Amino acid sequence: MNNEYKKAYLREKLARKEAEKILEKKSLELYTLNQELLVANQGLEEKVKKRTNDLEKAKDKAEELAKIKSEFLSMMSHEMRTPLNSILGYTYLLEEQNMNTECDEYVRKISYSGKVLLSIINNVLEHSRLEGSRFSLQEVTLNLKKELEELCSIFKVDILKKKLSYNVIIDENCDEIIRIDFKKVKQILINVIGNAIKFTNAGEVKVKASYEEEFISVSVCDTGKGISKEDLSKIFEPFVRSLKEDNFRYEGTGLGLSITKRLIEVLDGEIEVKSEENVGTCFSIRVRAPLASHPLKLNDPEGIIKINKKLNIIIVDDHQVNAMLLSKILSKQSLSALVLNHGLDCLNELKENPMYDIIFMDLRMPDIDGIETTKRIRTEIPSFKGEIILLTAESYGPEDNYLKYFDGHLGKPYSIKDVLKFLK
Amino acid sequence: MKGIVFTELVDMMEDKFGIEMVNKVISQSNLKSGGVYSAVGTYDSEELEKLVKRLSEETKIPVPDLVHAYGKYFFSVLKNNYSNFFDKPNSFEVLKSIDSHIHVEVKKLYPDAELPKFDHIEEGNVLKLIYQSERGLSLFALGLIEKTIEHFKEDISIEHNVLSENGNKAEFVLTKNNE
Numbered sequence A: 001m002n003n004e005y006k007k008a009y010l011r012e013k014l015a016r017k018e019a020e021k022i023l024e025k026k027s028l029e030l031y032t033l034n035q036e037l038l039v040a041n042q043g044l045e046e047k048v049k050k051r052t053n054d055l056e057k058a059k060d061k062a063e064e065l066a067k068i069k070s071e072f073l074s075m076m077s078h079e080m081r082t083p084l085n086s087i088l089g090y091t092y093l094l095e096e097q098n099m100n101t102e103c104d105e106y107v108r109k110i111s112y113s114g115k116v117l118l119s120i121i122n123n124v125l126e127h128s129r130l131e132g133s134r135f136s137l138q139e140v141t142l143n144l145k146k147e148l149e150e151l152c153s154i155f156k157v158d159i160l161k162k163k164l165s166y167n168v169i170i171d172e173n174c175d176e177i178i179r180i181d182f183k184k185v186k187q188i189l190i191n192v193i194g195n196a197i198k199f200t201n202a203g204e205v206k207v208k209a210s211y212e213e214e215f216i217s218v219s220v221c222d223t224g225k226g227i228s229k230e231d232l233s234k235i236f237e238p239f240v241r242s243l244k245e246d247n248f249r250y251e252g253t254g255l256g257l258s259i260t261k262r263l264i265e266v267l268d269g270e271i272e273v274k275s276e277e278n279v280g281t282c283f284s285i286r287v288r289a290p291l292a293s294h295p296l297k298l299n300d301p302e303g304i305i306k307i308n309k310k311l312n313i314i315i316v317d318d319h320q321v322n323a324m325l326l327s328k329i330l331s332k333q334s335l336s337a338l339v340l341n342h343g344l345d346c347l348n349e350l351k352e353n354p355m356y357d358i359i360f361m362d363l364r365m366p367d368i369d370g371i372e373t374t375k376r377i378r379t380e381i382p383s384f385k386g387e388i389i390l391l392t393a394e395s396y397g398p399e400d401n402y403l404k405y406f407d408g409h410l411g412k413p414y415s416i417k418d419v420l421k422f423l424k
Numbered sequence B: 001m002k003g004i005v006f007t008e009l010v011d012m013m014e015d016k017f018g019i020e021m022v023n024k025v026i027s028q029s030n031l032k033s034g035g036v037y038s039a040v041g042t043y044d045s046e047e048l049e050k051l052v053k054r055l056s057e058e059t060k061i062p063v064p065d066l067v068h069a070y071g072k073y074f075f076s077v078l079k080n081n082y083s084n085f086f087d088k089p090n091s092f093e094v095l096k097s098i099d100s101h102i103h104v105e106v107k108k109l110y111p112d113a114e115l116p117k118f119d120h121i122e123e124g125n126v127l128k129l130i131y132q133s134e135r136g137l138s139l140f141a142l143g144l145i146e147k148t149i150e151h152f153k154e155d156i157s158i159e160h161n162v163l164s165e166n167g168n169k170a171e172f173v174l175t176k177n178n179e
Helices: A004-097 A101-131 A142-154 A155-162 A184-196 A245-249 A256-266 A320-332 A343-352 A369-379 A401-405 A416-421 B003-017 B019-028 B045-059 B065-079 B091-096 B098-109 B138-153
Strands: A139-142 A165-170 A178-182 A203-214 A216-223 A270-276 A280-288 A313-316 A337-340 A358-363 A387-392 A408-411 B117-123 B126-130 B158-163 B169-176
Touching: A004 A101, A004 A155, A004 B098, A101 A256, A139 A142, A142 A165, A142 A184, A142 A203, A155 A165, A155 A184, A155 B117, A178 B091, A184 A203, A184 A216, A184 A256, A184 A280, A203 A401, A216 B019, A245 A408, A245 B126, A256 A270, A320 A337, A320 A358, A320 A416, A337 A343, A337 A387, A343 A358, A343 A369, A343 A401, A358 A369, A369 A387, A369 A401, B003 B045, B003 B065, B019 B045, B045 B065, B065 B138, B091 B098, B091 B117, B091 B126, B091 B138, B091 B169, B138 B158, B138 B169
Parallel strands: A165 A203, A313 A337, A313 A358, A358 A387, A387 A408
Antiparallel strands: A139 A178, A203 A216, A216 A280, A270 A280, B117 B126, B126 B169, B158 B169
């Protein structure tokens, strides 16, 4: 190789080495930057972790507060239902008396307001139950068309009073035997149709129902005052009522639609609403209801019950006003009852004479409560063959363990019809 | 195998045997890369074997001797370019830090480098290094170790034992003689 080529070769070789050094330097810089990025990323991950942790804590706290709120509402509702039982019961007894027209009018107003108050309390209680986990599905087998027709018919009186047009279209495909917790469907539709009537002063309320592919679809449309865009996004939130002044003319807790939505979710369904102010509102509801696999088994027909037999009854309740009320209701059926205020009194009485047919047993009592008393009756007095009915202002479902000790549950406030069911 | 092993081998050939020998060896070795190497590239280790074998044939120097000599030569490359590797009080400290420091630094520059593993056991004045590599270049390592000891001007004897047939595992027992 001649000298000139050798020089050029060496020059190129040095250039390559120089380039390699630059590349190495860049690699090192890249490594350093990468490490910094890793550290920053780690810091970021720690921040996210901390933030997630904080959020979880806040969520737990919020859930705890919601639970406390629900328990408080549930307790308050219970406390209110006990005196309300007396108010409604005695009002009923007063209505039965032949008083002068003026007094009749006052009693009717007390009765009406009492029922409104009861409905509000029931809503609050229902809401707290649905917020928590104390609910379950009680599916029944039924003919959908028949039940929907019956349900829609209960609004006819209100429709007539408001001079509205009422258009109910129940599709023929509803004529199917299905299984669903219809009590919840009733609650949903009573709420939505009731609202439509409540907020419509002229025009029409239209209910349209159909059944397809295991889903019940119901639309409830009205020509009422409508809902503003602002309110529309919030109507399913609890305790939300339209802030418009004239809305305060209408009774309610602002819980109805929140309960409705929750009930629909429980039934694996959905609800949609479209509304235009001063034009009307349309609710569309879909809930899942499979076809029944067994033939329809009819429930006992509910009707007027006449008690023809003589029954030996005990009422055990420390709340004397309520105990007297039940006693009065029974006396209307020419039945008498022994009223006792303590569980121990009941045990003593049964030891002397176990030949009673029914015991109405209050839950919360001093000394020993209704459950303890019932357990002791079952074990200590085997000769007692009658039924023990739990009598309480608590709201119970079949999921409650309490009920296993009793033959039935009579919730306060109770109607005459409720009481008579146990006397058949 | 990282390109620096190839570029420095070519440089050594050039230094010791001249550029004509480099051209001859490369052109007769039937290399996939054509002998075009860059320190920052990665090449098939088979090419290194071909180059050394060809050089051995040309120079009549046995392959093990060439590999050993290249290890010694490579020490100067490390010393000139990465002197911080040797900022230690003695050779034992440098050799003990091969895995924990030197190879960590190499990985920073060449994340895909496949490096041999050096375990060590130190007992009194004896340091045992266990070499493990798929390349089986323990003689190259021996050259580097010898030059490291020479760098620190220490009197240390080295025992080199190949522990596996393919030469992938070997041990170096280093004993300080003046203690």
